[in-house]
Amino acid sequence: MKILIISGTPKQDGICDSLVKTAALAASEAGAEAEVIKLSEHNLSQCRMCGDGWGLCLSGHKCEHDDNFNKLQEKVREAAAFVYITPVYWGEVSEGLKNYLDKLRRCQGTKQWNKNDTSGSYLEGKPSILVANAGGGGGGIVNTFDQIERAITHMGGNSQPRGNRGVYDYIAVNRWNQEYKRESLKSAVKSLVKSLEN
Numbered sequence: 001m002k003i004l005i006i007s008g009t010p011k012q013d014g015i016c017d018s019l020v021k022t023a024a025l026a027a028s029e030a031g032a033e034a035e036v037i038k039l040s041e042h043n044l045s046q047c048r049m050c051g052d053g054w055g056l057c058l059s060g061h062k063c064e065h066d067d068n069f070n071k072l073q074e075k076v077r078e079a080a081a082f083v084y085i086t087p088v089y090w091g092e093v094s095e096g097l098k099n100y101l102d103k104l105r106r107c108q109g110t111k112q113w114n115k116n117d118t119s120g121s122y123l124e125g126k127p128s129i130l131v132a133n134a135g136g137g138g139g140g141i142v143n144t145f146d147q148i149e150r151a152i153t154h155m156g157g158n159s160q161p162r163g164n165r166g167v168y169d170y171i172a173v174n175r176w177n178q179e180y181k182r183e184s185l186k187s188a189v190k191s192l193v194k195s196l197e198n
Helices: 015-031 069-077 095-113 141-154 178-197
Strands: 002-007 033-038 081-087 128-135 167-173
Touching: 002 015, 002 069, 002 178, 015 033, 015 081, 015 128, 015 167, 015 178, 033 069, 069 095, 081 141, 081 178, 095 141, 128 141, 128 178, 141 167, 167 178
Parallel strands: 002 033, 002 081, 081 128, 128 167
Antiparallel strands: none
């Protein structure tokens, strides 16, 4: 089973990057395959809203622009669960994660509108752990979680009845709580993997 860890931080070190490494190690220790996607390394173009806003993303559930996004979307299809890790910028997810979620939402969230497509969203029935790391006093974390959860819901990844699906856990991290929250993240990832085995 593959756990996809999606990193929204552009930094190569720091708290967010350490959380990415923690999640990957915990998934491996629990017996899952961990794959990390560092969005800053993929140079994804901004959604261009082709075809008056509904181009190939609506009709074929792919992006018309060959910027590596479609390869990342295939990784979403292959994954059993997700861990989203982002710094909090201006009370929201990082620009890189927002861009990725916007493109993914246009391709996966629109499947429910296409009556000829019965494949279902690549996120449907798959749980997610949301991790937000805010500087300062931790402001903006709740809004950041809301942003990611809303995108996941639009793509069918938070549907009812949930069981262990949907948003599995929320880990709010700041500079003062990072040590014990790192332990919480380890436990959450291991619990997530175990839940998928049952």
